[in-house]
Amino acid sequence: MTETYSQFVSWFRSAAPYIHVHRGKTFVVQIDDSLVYSEIFTDLVHDLALLNSLGIQLVLVYGARHSIEAWLKENDQESTYHDDVRLTDADTMELVKTAAGKLRVEIESKLSMGLGNTPMSNAELRVSSGNYVMAKPAGIIDGVDYQFTGEIRSIDVNAIRSNLDSDEIVLIPPLGYSITGEVFNLSASSLAAQMAIELKADKLIYLIDDEGLHDAEGNVISQLIQTEAEALLQQGSIEESLYLKVAIHACKNGVPRVQLIDRQASGAILQELFTLDGAGTMITASSYDVIRQADGSDIAGILELIEPMEKQGVLVERSREKLELEIGHFTLMQRDNVIIGCAALYPFSEENAAELACFVIHPEYHKQGMGEQLFAMMETIARKNGLKKLFVLTTQAEHWFLERGFSECSLDDLPVEKQDLYNYQRKSRVLTRTID
Numbered sequence: 001m002t003e004t005y006s007q008f009v010s011w012f013r014s015a016a017p018y019i020h021v022h023r024g025k026t027f028v029v030q031i032d033d034s035l036v037y038s039e040i041f042t043d044l045v046h047d048l049a050l051l052n053s054l055g056i057q058l059v060l061v062y063g064a065r066h067s068i069e070a071w072l073k074e075n076d077q078e079s080t081y082h083d084d085v086r087l088t089d090a091d092t093m094e095l096v097k098t099a100a101g102k103l104r105v106e107i108e109s110k111l112s113m114g115l116g117n118t119p120m121s122n123a124e125l126r127v128s129s130g131n132y133v134m135a136k137p138a139g140i141i142d143g144v145d146y147q148f149t150g151e152i153r154s155i156d157v158n159a160i161r162s163n164l165d166s167d168e169i170v171l172i173p174p175l176g177y178s179i180t181g182e183v184f185n186l187s188a189s190s191l192a193a194q195m196a197i198e199l200k201a202d203k204l205i206y207l208i209d210d211e212g213l214h215d216a217e218g219n220v221i222s223q224l225i226q227t228e229a230e231a232l233l234q235q236g237s238i239e240e241s242l243y244l245k246v247a248i249h250a251c252k253n254g255v256p257r258v259q260l261i262d263r264q265a266s267g268a269i270l271q272e273l274f275t276l277d278g279a280g281t282m283i284t285a286s287s288y289d290v291i292r293q294a295d296g297s298d299i300a301g302i303l304e305l306i307e308p309m310e311k312q313g314v315l316v317e318r319s320r321e322k323l324e325l326e327i328g329h330f331t332l333m334q335r336d337n338v339i340i341g342c343a344a345l346y347p348f349s350e351e352n353a354a355e356l357a358c359f360v361i362h363p364e365y366h367k368q369g370m371g372e373q374l375f376a377m378m379e380t381i382a383r384k385n386g387l388k389k390l391f392v393l394t395t396q397a398e399h400w401f402l403e404r405g406f407s408e409c410s411l412d413d414l415p416v417e418k419q420d421l422y423n424y425q426r427k428s429r430v431l432t433r434t435i436d
């Protein structure tokens with residue numbers, strides 16, 4: 001196998017857990033008009049087609065801000081804002097309608113591409129759009145008349161759901177209709193957040209003009225819990241406060257994850273969804289999962305996790321002293337500072353192999369793909385350490401490992417050192433898998 005080919009195969013395998021996890025999930029993605037009219041938009045459309053074909057339900061909310069601003073500038077007019085909200089007069093509203101219509105056609109035409117030799121070949125994406133959003137005038141606030149700037153009144157969740165269930169991508173313009181027959185201009189970022197809340201979306205993705213949010217030193221912040229995000233907003237230490245505000249609102253109202261991703265980076269959305277490290281900044285409702293190397297301070301948490309399994313005979317007993325000595329071999333999965341999973345790699349350097357041991361996910365978190373993610377991490381660590389083979393001894397999870405590429409082997413296949421320690425009373429099955 002050539003190196004490029006083997007890199008591809010290992011990348012594809014490492015993406016597999018995420019493919020399982022995302023299937024059937026609903027993502028709301030907000031894009032801006034400047035992105036739609038840029039060269040990179042074709043790449044994004046290819047990525048969206050791929051997500052659709054992997055069974056991810058997509059709602060695409062688009063904004064028309066840049067088109068409106070360019071038009072106002074051309075006509076020597078200034079944008080008028082109050083409290084960061086654009087005031088929309090009748091002329092500007094006409095422009096919003098034109099810009100939104102043009103954008104819709106542009107996006108639909110790109111999503112309809114099916115040229116051979118491109119990722120869109122045979123994609124046959126279906127797109128739906130309609131009067132799903134009802135609005136009312138924002139009204140007169142502090143004596144300022146917002147005119148055609150609207151507020152969301154309701155979202156027709158059932159209609160959108162039924163389109164999503166028919167594998168259609170739902171396209172939402174920054175407009176809302178009123179029962180009096182008028183049209184109102186809506187903020188696309190707030191609309192995307194409300195859409196994600198009402199659809200109970202699994203993820204809300206903003207494609208922004210930056211790599212993500214930055215800390216005081218200018219580094220991209222990869223993860224923030226909602227409460228941390230609120231503290232940053234109050235300190236005023238984050239420039240991109242507009243997105244932070246809508247992200248916090250979404251998190252507070254049940255959206256588990258909001259992601260801010262650089263729209264200029266081709267493939268960033270795939271990187272975010274299908275790699276362990278992700279991309280941009282993730283803001284999570286109350287908790288997020290971390291997979292990390294264990295240290296001495298984790299011993300109590302690990303014992304709490306594994307002792308019930310040891311009592312049931314699922315895992316081999318480990319004393320606190322043994323765990324202290326071996327803590328360097330352990331990797332943890334943590335949510336909200338609680339250890340919910342762990343695994344250890346005991347290398348046999350002569351054989352370029354390792355035993356994967358104490359591989360456990362807390363029963364409350366079973367069947368959510370956690371085991372899969374933890375295993376992907378253990379595989380990555382093994383690969384980074386140049387290991388070629390993994391062994392696992394199991395009494396109750398044989399099929400879990402068989403379904404992830406392990407096969408049964410005999411005791412004689414184990415490194416000799418491990419053969420000597422084999423516990424004949426436990427009668428564990430011995431399984432092995434090569435690392436590419």
Ligand SMILES: CC(C)(COP(=O)(O)OP(=O)(O)OC[C@H]1O[C@@H](n2cnc3c(N)ncnc32)[C@H](O)[C@@H]1OP(=O)(O)O)[C@@H](O)C(=O)NCCC(=O)NCCS
Nearest residue numbers: 358359360361366367368369370371372394396397399400
């Ligand atoms: C094995 C284990 C880590 C899987 O964790 P998990 O987070 O539930 O796994 P995932 O969510 O990634 O996978 C879920 C899938 O695996 C299946 N599965 C879960 N545990 C299984 C087991 N013990 N045997 C066979 N299949 C199992 C589930 O049915 C589900 O498949 P489905 O969606 O087709 O129904 C977990 O069951 C566990 O902690 N077991 C006890 C510890 C153990 O036996 N460790 C191995 C020896 S070190």
